[in-house]
Amino acid sequence: MSRALIQTLPFHPPPTSTLTTCASRTSARQQRPLTRYATNILRHSSHSPLGTAAPSRKKVTLPALHTMYQRGEPITMLTAHDFPSAHVADQAGMDMVLVGDSLAMVAMGLEDTAEVLLDEMILHCRSVVRGARSAFVVADLPMGSYEVGPEQALQSAIRMVKEGRTHGVKLEGGVEVAGQIRRIVQAGIPVLAHVGLTPQRQNALGGFRVQGKTAEGAVRFWRDALAVQEAGAFGVVVEAVPAEVAGLVTRRLRIPTIGIGAGRGCSGQVLVQMDMLGNFPPGRFLPKFVKKFGDVWGEARRAVEAYRGEVKGGSYPGPEHTYPMAKGEYAEFERLLAGQSEGRQ
Ligand SMILES: Nc1nc(=O)c2c([nH]1)NC[C@@H]1CN(c3ccc(C(=O)N[C@@H](CCC(=O)O)C(=O)O)cc3)CN21
Numbered sequence: 106m107s108r109a110l111i112q113t114l115p116f117h118p119p120p121t122s123t124l125t126t127c128a129s130r131t132s133a134r135q136q137r138p139l140t141r142y143a144t145n146i147l148r149h150s151s152h153s154p155l156g157t158a159a160p161s162r163k164k165v166t167l168p169a170l171h172t173m174y175q176r177g178e179p180i181t182m183l184t185a186h187d188f189p190s191a192h193v194a195d196q197a198g199m200d201m202v203l204v205g206d207s208l209a210m211v212a213m214g215l216e217d218t219a220e221v222l223l224d225e226m227i228l229h230c231r232s233v234v235r236g237a238r239s240a241f242v243v244a245d246l247p248m249g250s251y252e253v254g255p256e257q258a259l260q261s262a263i264r265m266v267k268e269g270r271t272h273g274v275k276l277e278g279g280v281e282v283a284g285q286i287r288r289i290v291q292a293g294i295p296v297l298a299h300v301g302l303t304p305q306r307q308n309a310l311g312g313f314r315v316q317g318k319t320a321e322g323a324v325r326f327w328r329d330a331l332a333v334q335e336a337g338a339f340g341v342v343v344e345a346v347p348a349e350v351a352g353l354v355t356r357r358l359r360i361p362t363i364g365i366g367a368g369r370g371c372s373g374q375v376l377v378q379m380d381m382l383g384n385f386p387p388g389r390f391l392p393k394f395v396k397k398f399g400d401v402w403g404e405a406r407r408a409v410e411a412y413r414g415e416v417k418g419g420s421y422p423g424p425e426h427t428y429p430m431a432k433g434e435y436a437e438f439e440r441l442l443a444g445q446s447e448g449r450q
């Protein structure tokens with residue numbers, strides 16, 4: 106399986122444009138490295154009306170997530186990587202929005218998630234948080250921003266919360282990152298753990314391989330899940346693990362599991378938004394767990410081709426897309442111009 110196959114084209118605007126379309130918090134962005142991204146703010150962006158809608162439901166808090174878990178109500182989570190993708194996830198009622206480091210692939214067009222920087226994650230988070238008014242927003246600590254030790258992890262998590270404005274952080278790993286999780290949680294930052302297939306370690310795992318397929322592997326997975334629970338994680342993403350293993354481990358834990366490729370026995374589900382929307386060109390490889398709930402790529406391509414066709418064919422713009430001028434004013438304009446010699450003759 107080629108890694109390049111699971112990335113979609115970077116057809117979203119570069120991150121700077123998402124930041125410059127939102128002019129609401131210019132004074133708060135004086136903090137370190139972000140200032141270099143956001144110097145010229147466009148006040149009259151054609152995107153801004155998306156942001157004016159009032160929150161349509163109560164904010165989802167940790168206690169609210171816990172209540173869903175206790176009631177056995179599946180928790181819904183979806184990734185977002187910019188303002189519009191967060192806005193639609195939030196308006197459609199997602200309980201949680203994840204700024205996953207998969208944005209490296211689906212939003213930045215990178216080869217894998219290992220390349221994305223903490224600064225880049227933070228930039229995306231700032232846009233996502235403005236679009237997600239009610240959902241509980243969690244962001245990935247990218248590879249390299251937490252492995253060195255608990256202090257590094259805490260420093261990265263603090264930056265994510267202070268600069269990225271997310272409500273919590275996610276980091277990959279089990280037993281070996283329990284110290285990091287404990288330190289971040291002690292500082293009052295909620296942590297969502299991530300065990301099973303951990304894509305940041307794909308080279309050590311030998312690719313994007315299903316985990317916990319043998320009894321021994323399943324025990325390792327259980328130990329990891331238990332370790333992150335004991336370290337204080339409020340929940341754990343379980344990726345690419347056989348459904349019965351994920352189900353049994355879910356029943357033995359006292360924190361919710363959020364599954365991706367881990368079956369219905371988990372306490373909730375997460376998917377990458379671009380995948381479930383079908384926002385990628387035909388022929389792209391899809392992990393088995395992805396269900397295409399839409400065909401956003403097909404619709405976007407149809408619309409862009411229609412636009413191209415109408416511009417080339419001369420039918421767009423029509424009179425209804427133009428601004429009127431009083432006949433007398435135009436006649437006067439022609440008369441004034443006739444007296445001038447400059448320009449094309
Ligand atoms: N667009 C996108 N969607 C994702 O779900 C996603 C990313 N990117 N990037 C980061 C990780 C990588 N993910 C992946 C990618 C591939 C497989 C995959 O190929 N799985 C095989 C199983 C192989 C085996 O049998 O071990 C499959 O057939 O689904 C799984 C998870 C999930 N994450």
Ligand SMILES: CC(C)C(=O)C(=O)O
Pocket residue numbers: 184203204205206207208245342344365375376377
């Ligand atoms: C696939 C999900 C769980 C994720 O970690 C990501 O989007 O990066």
